[in-house]
Amino acid sequence: MVQFHPVLGSLKSYEAGKPIELVVREFGIRPEDVIKLGSNENPFGCSPHVTERIRENASQMYLYPDDSYLDLKNELSLKFGVAPERILPGNGSDQVLDFACRSVLSPGDSVLINRITFAMYKIYALQCGAKIHSTETVPHDLDAFLDLAKLLRPKILFLCTPSNPAGDALSKTDVYGFLERLSPDTLVVIDGAYMEFAAKKDPEKSLSPRELTDRFPNVFYTGTFSKVYGLGGMRIGYGIGDAELIRNLYKMRPPFSIANLSAFAATEALRRPEHVDFYLEKNLAQMKRYEDFALERELTWIDSYANFITLFARKNGKTSDEICRSLLRQGIILRDLKSYDLNAIRITIGRPEQNDRVLEALSKEFA
Amino acid sequence: MVQFHPVLGSLKSYEAGKPIELVVREFGIRPEDVIKLGSNENPFGCSPHVTERIRENASQMYLYPDDSYLDLKNELSLKFGVAPERILPGNGSDQVLDFACRSVLSPGDSVLINRITFAMYKIYALQCGAKIHSTETVPHDLDAFLDLAKLLRPKILFLCTPSNPAGDALSKTDVYGFLERLSPDTLVVIDGAYMEFAAKKDPEKSLSPRELTDRFPNVFYTGTFSKVYGLGGMRIGYGIGDAELIRNLYKMRPPFSIANLSAFAATEALRRPEHVDFYLEKNLAQMKRYEDFALERELTWIDSYANFITLFARKNGKTSDEICRSLLRQGIILRDLKSYDLNAIRITIGRPEQNDRVLEALSKEFA
Secondary structure: OOOOOOHHHOOOOOOOOOOOHHHHHHHHHOHOOOOEOOOOOOOOOOOHHHHHHHHHHHHHHHHHOOOHHHHHHHHHHHHHHHOOEEEEEEEEEEHHHHHHHHHOOOOOEEEOOOOOOOOOOHHHHOOOOEEEOOOOOOOOHHHHHOOOOHHHHOOOEEEOOOOOOOOOOOOOOHHOOOHOOOOOOOOOEEEEOOOOHHHHHHHHHHHOOOHHHHHHEEEEEEEEEEOOOOOOHHEEEEOOOOOHHHHHOOOOOOOOOOOOOHHHHHHHHHHHHHHHHHHHHHHHHHHHHHHHHHHOOOEEEEEOOOOOOEEOOOHHHOOOHHHHHHHHOOOEEEEEEEHHHHHHHHEEOHHHHHHHHHHHHHHHHOO | OOOOHHHHHOOOOOOOOOOHHHHHHHHOOOOOHOOOOOOOOOOOOOOOOHHHHHHHHHHHHOOOOOOOHHHHHEEEEHHHHHOOOHEEEEHHHHHHHHHHHHHHOOOOOOEEOOOOOOOHHHHHHHHHOEEEEEEOOOOHHHHHHHHHHHHOOOOOOEOOOOOOOOOOOOHHHHHHHHHOOOOOOOEEEEEOHHHHHHOOOOOOOOOHHHHHHHHHHEEEEEOOOOOOOOHHHHHOOOOOOOHHHHHHHOOOOOOOOOOHHHHHHHHHOOOHHHHHHHHHHHHHHHHHHHHHHHHHOOOOEOOOOOOEEEEOHHHHHOOOHHHHHHHHOOOOOOHHHHHOOEEEEEOOOOOOHHHHHHHHHHHHHHO
């Protein structure tokens, strides 16, 4: 019998947000009546110019991608002001997170994460046989990170800012102060999946990958096209770092890891910033409706620098599980944070008419 | 300074077939004048119904994929007659090959491959710190595999049939006889990327993944949509095995590893077998033209069960390198097998009008 790697015994799978297909299958609701606000997608979709580009290029699906991904890297290079050699493209930022783990971790190495954070850091690190340690608070506590780092000498430390699934964000000053005090031997992964939202709301919460990685060669910054660019289905992300760091991480990259249509879509999306601006405006205005709702009903929420809001469900002995299941039966997909050990719901800020329906449904739950 | 995993020092990157973009950039040839027959893509493209489906669904790019990939697995299940639980979808068959390596290999483990074979087996195994051993002949020599397996007790053994980049194929009888004599502790990966072509040419060279994995729970069969289905750009492959094997390999799968449009494309492609039949007919007829060409000029070639032909370049002191570079300047991309230590050229069988140009150009080289 084939003997599997011992590490497989400790692995759990990622619990993904529920897809529309599942609600259709389980509750017999028509796809067009489902409101999907559980996965922090851009509810307005991608730019219509991107859709057009894909329609025009659909006949190219038989050709392998240009494995240099030069066009995509050149556009990212323009956006961030870093040389293309400092950019590592991936099949979602997920894949570049995986490269980071596999490039430095050996079994038994320590990895340090926030108590509540994106679940894949732990999964990828466990696949490498690493030991996971975490801080104790919901928002990132950088002093706690420093204390633990001194003790554990982690090979990797993950910061997620703005934080998923909580929504809070670190300030530039705090992050720079932290990096100056941390050992340069630790690879610091800064996951900026939601950075564009933070930059819009408060420039002090905005981190520049160029500045970060110029000053700190031990920082690996990651970004994605799944959020603000509205391309979650197409699986495109990237990592930015010092040239030497990227050269090393590149060795873990399999060829052709991004589909050609995905690379076309991301390249076109970068050329259409007006769609991003439109969405960022809408997101802030619609977020306010959820804050007002929580305020009126005296619900606790976390101030969000992203495209979602985390509401605690503790009023009237309610559980997040009950609320999410009740809304799911009405065709509304939200994210229950029970699996993160929080009695809270994470709601992606939707289009105005979607938020109407969600707020109406939530009114009944919190009546 | 960040210390990288020692294994990174021994890694080389895959040398991909040249993309059209490169020929355009380097030689100033118009994209529409480039003939790309270096990567074994379906030169007729995918089914027009698949292209249509992608155009219709382009507005769905903002939604994460259904991570169960149920529709795709159901169609594959119908094609192969295995339960969906025995199917592992991947971002190209590349990704499921990587899962296989990472699920069983620890540093120092042995892996056994054919002398000339798909380059990624070695790359993924080296990423796991494994030791690579190979047989000595260009076609697969199953007796040599057995002898070496007894000696080395490899954790994984890779068979590629039809073989890339050589084109020869193993017979059903030989493979079954081999598997019966091999230790069931070895995971046998059978890469059937080109199996549809073999099945068309000679049913005795066709392996059924269901029969194989029903009888041998240590076999992992892999397939792809990049070849006969004409979807190389979209990165979709799959693995088939015994339910327990798949359950284990599934643990290495990151969420959403296939783009949603890619999954739609593959699902639709499986529903349109007539396009595959059309291509398989054309491929055989056009292959004959290359065989006739080689026969007339007394060139050596390998009888091919795939969508390419491997011609040896040894006539008149020619090198494969010279020939490939000369054709590249004319806008014709072929694959030089120099990096496989063969003075040979691998030519994807193209559309009739493409083959006209290639044969004309080759005539001058072998004049």
